[in-house]
Amino acid sequence: MDFLGLPSYSWETVLGSAISGVFLGSVYALVALGLTLIYGVLHIINFAHGAMLMLAMYAVFFLWSALGIDPYLALLIVVPAGFVFGYALQRGVIGRFSHGRDEITLLVTLGIAIMIENGALFAFSATERQVQVPYDFDGIDFGVTFAVWPEIAALAGSLVVTLALWLFMTRTDMGHAIQAVAKERRGAELVGIDVEHIYGVTFGIGAACVAVAACLLAPTYAVSPQFGYLFVLIAFTVVVLGGMGSFVGALVGGFLIGITEQLGRLYLGESLGLITISAIFILVLLFRPTGLFGQASG
């Protein structure tokens, strides 16, 4: 690979790379959607997000290996379980110990991440495990690139989750209440909104999004206790790039990062290609400090 002068490729290669970037980006978006709700709306910096994703991946894996449940069918089990886990974690641990102070929240979620990761290492060992599905080599041939069904499902999933979250936040009482609590906690209390409950629900929905991501990633990614790290830093990047709390921002940000990464790999090579993620991040924030779809806070 030539690191000094940029190599030249045919447009088919570049387009194929960009399309595979969209599929990769949809995976980033899936992980970022739950994060933008927790981090962007409620300002909880959830360091345990990656660990929660890893845990959900193990749940999907064991449902498949022990009970033979297909990862897509596992959505029906893992997503409600994720909600309950997230709700309990917020109300039982994070909310109870952080007293509404950001720096403590940060440390509490970091502690939870360390506990989950080491617990997983102890219980499941460092061995990589992967769900095997019969359809993971079939897919759609775009001519310039080929996408397998799990990739297409992840793309569709990211679009559906974005739309569902947007409708939930803008059309339902609970969604309005979450927004109210985010900006005016005292006012929310005085109209009879149970603020602690809303925090739990929001965190639960964030965890449910992580569970959706896990089900959609399981056919293409192997899981190990370190799995979360692969995604969580990029997910934070996507959230800030897209604009805190914006679901469309998380989706578009995910695509942008995915395409950038794939093109970077094509032109700069496997290892150096990743710097394009940081480059695009800095570039966007230079011109739009609130992110692509962010609103100035106030």
Place this chain on the structure above:
Amino acid sequence: MLEVRGIRAGYGSMEVLRGIDIDVAPGEIIAVLGANGAGKSTLNNVLSGVIPAGSGRVMLDGADITGGRPTAIVEAGLIHVPEGRRVFPNLNVEKNLLLGGYRRGKANRAANMAHVYEIFPRLAERRRQFAGTLSGGEQQMLAIGRGMMAEPKLLILDEPSLGLSPKLVEEMFTLIARLAGEGLSILLVEQNVAQSLEIAARAYVLENGEVAMQGLPGDLLARDDLRKSYLGV
């Protein structure tokens, strides 16, 4: 409608309220007056369940609501329109009103909203506008309208005239009188003594966490000590 008996409360070892008794009859405007630090805000926070009472009893429409959480107190029908409005800046006017009926009055939201828009036509004009972009007076209207969405048995209005222009203050007091005329019971907590006494049926004056004076507006206005302390004449 509201019966407050012997409320004591404070922060830590500092006692702010030292035994307060207040009564509000249905459809009555009762003013609670006093200078900064007299205990008005603490009284409001105790009534709406934000801070607990050390001792005493609060009855709303015959039901004991002492020590209830804010959610339970809203559920019971005591609605607090707070000082500083506390509207949701990131939501539009209509959604702010909808959330007013989050806990109570949910079944009649459409009718209640139409009623609020009838009383505050300005809010109807701005229904799609973010609450954070409204003027101070409009935000105050929105805060009161949001409170009315919960079909209150008793509405606490906490400094509704604060920060408004003299003309708007006049308008606001006229509106409050109109709400009481429709049968709403109102506890009006104000620093603006002269105008509060014009519309109140009775008034309580707090000093150092105690009721220093109480009675009909005419009787209070006739007292030299009140005129000296609060009206500067």
